[in-house]
Amino acid sequence: MSNLDVLFITPRSRLEVYQGLSNEYAAIEPPVWSSLIANYLLKRNYNVKILDAEAENLNHDETAEKILKLNPKLAVFMIYGQQPSASTQCMPGGNKTCKKLNELSSNEIKSVVVGTHASALPQQTLEEEPYTYVCQGEGPLTIKNLIDFIDGKISDIKKIPGLWYYDKDKNLSFNPQAKMFEKLDEDLPGQAWKFLDMNKYKAHNWHTFGRLESRNSYASLQTSLGCPFKCTFCCINAPFERNTIRFWSPQHIAKQVRVLVEEYNILNIKIPDEMFVLNPKQVIGVCDEIIKLGYGDKLNFWAYARIDTLEDDEMLRKMQKAGIKWLGLGIESSSKHVRDGVVKGRFDNYDIEGIVKKVRKMGFFVGANYIFGLPDDTLDSMKETLDLSLRINSEWANFYSAMAYPGSQLHIMAKKNSWQLPEDKGGPGWIGYSQHAYECLPLRTEKLKSTEVLDFRDKAFSAYFNDSNYLSMIKSTFGNSTSDHIQKMIAYKINRKHHKEKVNY
Helix, strand or coil: CCCCCEEEEECCCHHHHHCCHHHHCCCECCCHHHHHHHHHHHCCCCCEEEEEHHHHCCCHHHHHHHHHHHCCCEEEEEECCCCCCCCHHHHHHHHHHHHHHHHHHCCCCEEEEEEHHHHHCHHHHHHHCCCCEEECCCCHHHHHHHHHHHCCCCCCHHHCCCEEEECCCCCEEECCCCCCCCCHHHHCCCCCHHHCCHHHCECCCHHHCCCHHHCCCEEECCCEEECCCCCCCCCCCCCCCCCCEEECCHHHHHHHHHHHHHHHCCCEEEECCCCCECCHHHHHHHHHHHHHHCCHHHCEEEEEECHHHCCCHHHHHHHHHCCEEEEEEEEECCCHHHHHCCCCCCCCHHHHHHHHHHHHHCCCEEEEEEEECCCCCCHHHHHHHHHHHHHHCCCEEEEEECCCCCCCHHHHHHHHCCCCCCCCCCCCCHHHHCCCCCCCCCCCCCCCCHHHHHHHHHHHHHHHHCCHHHHHHHHHHHCHHHHHHHHHHHCCCCCCHHHHCCCCC
């Protein structure tokens, strides 16, 4: 039997998820959860490796062949997207790779799938996907115990927490979820960077505006898990037992930053936490520890925040001094009525523009996030959101169509209202949840069809990045090379299925 206990696999999904944008404009993200759990197992003397097909540019067949050659006791398919909640659209890539692996190995290599989607729909995943097992939950305890079961150290499969499986009589069975880790410094002591070729990862293009040549100096560093909010469109907490947030200590985070800078020469760092700018005491503590490292202006962090978490100016000044240069702000909609309908808004339009103006005046760059097609949206309310984005004129803007991700309240609502979802009969399947995919199928609204929402989103993207005020601001802020890069980006047109083929949505 192989001496490799666990192989963590990131299947290839970029081309299907991003189309041609995957070549130059999308990021290549280090697999955060793979590196966290790999380190957890490494500290307990398990033999582990990570295979990142995205970073190694392997297709599905090549990935399966490499898994077969490594011959692990357990192949762990980690299905996560570039955003914390965007796991669903990566499911087809995992499916193709695992099917090929099953064919090549005659089903001898055991597999388990881990991720937000699998945790949200464990039974459906076990019934429909090619994996031997499904993990519901964070994963470390499930994987550790599953390896011990395969090795014969555990005799009863019912002792593996969070596992969905077929028992010896071919009946679908599952075990209660594992308890969440509470002491992150001890339980998940950092990411296993040594298993990754850090030269193969690439920052989002906007993260390095003004110094695009530095994109390959990039890492993604987790500083907390979970989120206390309950936004209707979000499924981030599907793997966790409750809506809460748990932090690594500021000292632990600073140690990780030191390793990234001094051992891997990483300058651009994404903090992928669903909500980094939340607890001022924690944020200030993290920033103080990073400031002590003495890296000055070398670092270029970005992190998520909300409009209503940016009132503490002392915290903001510390963030700047620590090298946090970009804020990803969830504005979502211009309409308070639309925001309130998805349990998001507690701020009016005046606050939105005023707070964005304040943080930009302090020197932060802003990546503003907008959503079109929330349940109460109309063409008029979406136009108001676009107008708001043009007035704000932030350094970057993400325009999303609302997606009823499995594990979110929107998914439950769409099912209740019999609104078509990508996985329904006649739909494109899980890839339909990708914003940039050819087969993209967003949520309809009370007033609008899915295709109307998607067309508005695509026109909004073009209107924003072609706007003369925006391009002028970019040129004066970041220089001609960044302005040229953006104009090259907007020249690429995403193909949409409903423009090429007859669809029933």
